[in-house]
Amino acid sequence: MKRKAKTLIIAAALAPSLAFAWPWSTDMMNQPSIKPQEGPPAAFPKRSIPVMGIPTKVKNRDEANDLKSPVEATEASLKKGKYLFTIICSACHGLSGKADSPVGEKLGAIDLTTDYVQETLTEGWIWGTISFGSAIMPAYGVPNEQGGSNDLSPEERWHVVNYVKKQLVKDAAGSVASSQ
Ligand code: HEC
Numbered sequence: 001m002k003r004k005a006k007t008l009i010i011a012a013a014l015a016p017s018l019a020f021a022w023p024w025s026t027d028m029m030n031q032p033s034i035k036p037q038e039g040p041p042a043a044f045p046k047r048s049i050p051v052m053g054i055p056t057k058v059k060n061r062d063e064a065n066d067l068k069s070p071v072e073a074t075e076a077s078l079k080k081g082k083y084l085f086t087i088i089c090s091a092c093h094g095l096s097g098k099a100d101s102p103v104g105e106k107l108g109a110i111d112l113t114t115d116y117v118q119e120t121l122t123e124g125w126i127w128g129t130i131s132f133g134s135a136i137m138p139a140y141g142v143p144n145e146q147g148g149s150n151d152l153s154p155e156e157r158w159h160v161v162n163y164v165k166k167q168l169v170k171d172a173a174g175s176v177a178s179s180q
Helices: 002-014 016-021 074-092 103-106 115-120 123-132 152-168 168-180
Strands: none
Touching: 002 168, 074 103, 103 123, 152 168
């Protein structure tokens, strides 16, 4: 007996790797957990930067000028655009877009219902203005030294463009009528 025990100890000391072969030393890897790259990918956290689908490759407003809205101006898009316009743009451009806000007057924000914005500026230019900012207006697509942020995703910026181009003027006419 004594000799058998001794032999076992010596065998274990000489070949420690054998100890992993015992059934109870089954690796913890074999458990019901989700392994890397297994199953559907998790949803991206909010404010992640999309790298495909909607053009984000342009570097500045000039390059954005010829872009067309890849987001159809559906009722849902216009609704989102109006919502975002109300919480972000209206601070300077006014709820009606006519720059009727005290902050806007001070900064020199322009009336967005004019022919200049509605006819002359392209969808891409407006998207670029929101993304990269303008002379005084801050950027909402890229953080920069002038106080810009990426508060609006590329898609959200298109919803705002859709709203500015397709519904803002109608809403502004309505708000003037109802305030009279
Ligand atoms: C902090 C104030 C401020 C906010 C918020 C703001 N703007 Fe402006 N915006 C300005 C000012 C000031 C100008 C005119 C001077 C300039 O071009 O910077 C302007 C100009 C513009 C122009 C004309 C650009 C050009 O080429 O003449 C567009 C279009 C515009 N804004 C759209 C928007 C939209 C859409 C939003 C919301 C996402 C928005 N702005 C939010 C201040 C603001």
